[in-house]
Amino acid sequence: MHGHRYVVEAVLECETLDEHGFGIDFDVVQPRLAAIASELDHRVLNELPPFRDRAPSAEHQAEYFYRRLSGALAEEGSEMRLVKVRVTQEPDAWAEYEP
Numbered sequence: 001m002h003g004h005r006y007v008v009e010a011v012l013e014c015e016t017l018d019e020h021g022f023g024i025d026f027d028v029v030q031p032r033l034a035a036i037a038s039e040l041d042h043r044v045l046n047e048l049p050p051f052r053d054r055a056p057s058a059e060h061q062a063e064y065f066y067r068r069l070s071g072a073l074a075e076e077g078s079e080m081r082l083v084k085v086r087v088t089q090e091p092d093a094w095a096e097y098e099p
Contacts (some may be wrong), residue, residue, distance in 0.1 A: 006058075007088040008037060008065055012073075012080045022082045032072045036065055062087040062097035 010033060014023035045056035050064050062085045070082040074087065084098035 004041075004089050006037075006061070008033060009086040010062075010065070010069055011083040011085075011090070013083050014080050016079075024078060028078075029069075029080075031074075033065070033069060036068045036072075058087045058089050058093070058095035059097065062095050066097045066099070 010029065012024060012029065017023055040061075044060075045051045048056075051060065054060055065080060065087065066085040069085065073080055073082060078095045084096050086094055088094035
């Protein structure tokens, strides 16, 4: 068993900007992404429900983050659209999920 220090990136898009020139403030998105990450941090991923029946590969993690973050944004009524999520395991090893 071994661990990794993953980095998770989310790419969002919107049709319009607010009066300050923002699509969405990073202070809105980052806590949601951090909350999802904290559920996986320092845990044995194979033991967690989303990865019990499939490998916790970077590809599956990217899909997991995508589904959770897009759901959180939709629940808030955000007009932002999550385009893709990238999970980086090492500087030269990463996977993206984009439906």
